[in-house]
Amino acid sequence: MGGVQMRPVELAAIRAGDVDLAFRRWDRPRVRVGTQMRTMVGLVEVTSVDRVPVRSLTAADARRAGAPSLVALRQGLDRVHADRPVYRIGLRYAGVDPRQALREEVPDAAELGAIREWLDRLDRASSTGPWTRATLLLIDELPAVRAPDLAHRMGRDTLSFKQNVRKLKERGLTESLDIGYRLSPRGAAVLDHEGHPRPSRDRSEPEPGIPLPHLGAGATRALTALGVVRLEQVAGLSFGEVRALNGVGPYALRRLREAMDAAGLAFLDEPDTAM
Structure with missing residues (x-):
């Protein structure tokens, strides 16, 4: 802040x-x-x-x-x-945050042209060479991967890599997660329009359900290590099991409970809130 x-x-x-x-x-x-x-x-x-x-x-x-x-x-x-x-x-x-709505907006032809020109300007202004499309493709290939690991893959230091991703995020092309990033629908539209080969095109559809809310890196890491990435999967665990996970504290528990209440879900050992 x-x-x-x-x-x-x-x-x-x-x-x-x-x-x-x-x-x-x-x-x-x-x-x-x-x-x-x-x-x-x-x-x-x-x-x-x-x-x-x-x-x-x-x-x-x-x-x-x-x-x-x-x-x-x-x-x-x-x-x-x-x-x-x-x-x-x-x-x-x-x-x-207005960027949240922007990420979901698929740009029309005029917007795509403006975004591409903006990306080209960033590439021309870079002292280390073009980076915009490579960064978008890397995030598309490796969502929810730590920034230092992504920076290493690009041969960049973590600070400058994060600064570059922040520029892309300002235009709604990427989204920050508790761990790493993911490509937004807006960012995917840009890559698709330019004809870049995207590994995500060959992936199976993600498991349906409600994604986890922002919980903090520690709690997210603990849950994803168990293969839990959706609220429906959390509902298959007891409150005690989740609370016992290393990295899951009061803030994460409160966020989980709020999100589950809103979705009509509950922990395995608690009554379901759905009507």
């Missing part, structure tokens, strides 16, 4: 409306009022930025920031850069 780094559990609380403040020790403000930051839960908007004395913090502030207590909030602020002033940042959930 730019200057306001937030954990997944805090982002989920902002989306739910349970948290609307953050406190940070900065040498100067690192965000501006009105800025909308793209996060894993959608857009989060900065509604206020104020420098405040530590002694002015209250229990209500701690509660609105998601801290267990005022003492815990103050201790957290004193843990790092205790010599810097404290800033109180107001936050609100501002809706779905």
